[in-house]
Amino acid sequence: MKRVVIFASGSGTNAENLIKFFQNRETGSVIQVLTNNPHAKVLERAKNLNISALSFNRIALYKTDDVLNILKSSNPDLIVLAGFLWKFPESILHVFPNKVINIHPALLPKYGGKGMYGHFVHEAVVANKEKETGITIHYVNENYDEGAIIFQAKCDVDSTDSAEDVAAKIHQLEMKHFPEVVESLLVK
Numbered sequence: 154m155k156r157v158v159i160f161a162s163g164s165g166t167n168a169e170n171l172i173k174f175f176q177n178r179e180t181g182s183v184i185q186v187l188t189n190n191p192h193a194k195v196l197e198r199a200k201n202l203n204i205s206a207l208s209f210n211r212i213a214l215y216k217t218d219d220v221l222n223i224l225k226s227s228n229p230d231l232i233v234l235a236g237f238l239w240k241f242p243e244s245i246l247h248v249f250p251n252k253v254i255n256i257h258p259a260l261l262p263k264y265g266g267k268g269m270y271g272h273f274v275h276e277a278v279v280a281n282k283e284k285e286t287g288i289t290i291h292y293v294n295e296n297y298d299e300g301a302i303i304f305q306a307k308c309d310v311d312s313t314d315s316a317e318d319v320a321a322k323i324h325q326l327e328m329k330h331f332p333e334v335v336e337s338l339l340v341k
Contacts, residue, residue: 155181165195174332265298
């Protein structure tokens with residue numbers, strides 16, 4: 154069975170969705186959740202689903218090998234960034250080449266880059282009067298949101314949509330497609 158580690162920074166709805174999706178699957182399982190936010194709701198969600206969850210700080214991620222060593226001991230087949238807001242370190246990418254993916258709440262290359270996450274993306278989509286938006290699942294490289302695209306799904310943006318309306322549409326796409334794409338990568 155393939156092993157998945159999730160990195161998240163916030164509420165953890167995508168992490169919870171992935172954990173539940175793989176609970177009764179033979180293709181893989183989520184074995185651990187790691188977060189840079191000691192107050193993130195994802196910690197509670199993981200605990201409630203009996204998944205190991207740890208928080209770390211900037212020093213552990215960027216200045217030492219602490220997080221890298223946790224990953225080495227977990228030996229994941231895939232590392233999934235699900236709302237993880239820090240730039241992912243090259244030191245980990247080198248040890249786990251082509252094994253780190255991210256989900257982004259827009260159709261990259263539009264609305265990507267540093268500072269473009271969550272409501273910032275949805276507000277920009279509405280402000281620019283986009284007719285469509287969506288999600289992008291992509292490999293992670295050394296630059297924000299520039300890794301090779303694995304999958305995209307689109308939804309319409311109505312002229313009356315608020316940023317919150319767009320967020321709800323994006324959330325539906327994430328819940329539907331993210332687990333399926335992760336599973337497809339595990340069976341490759």
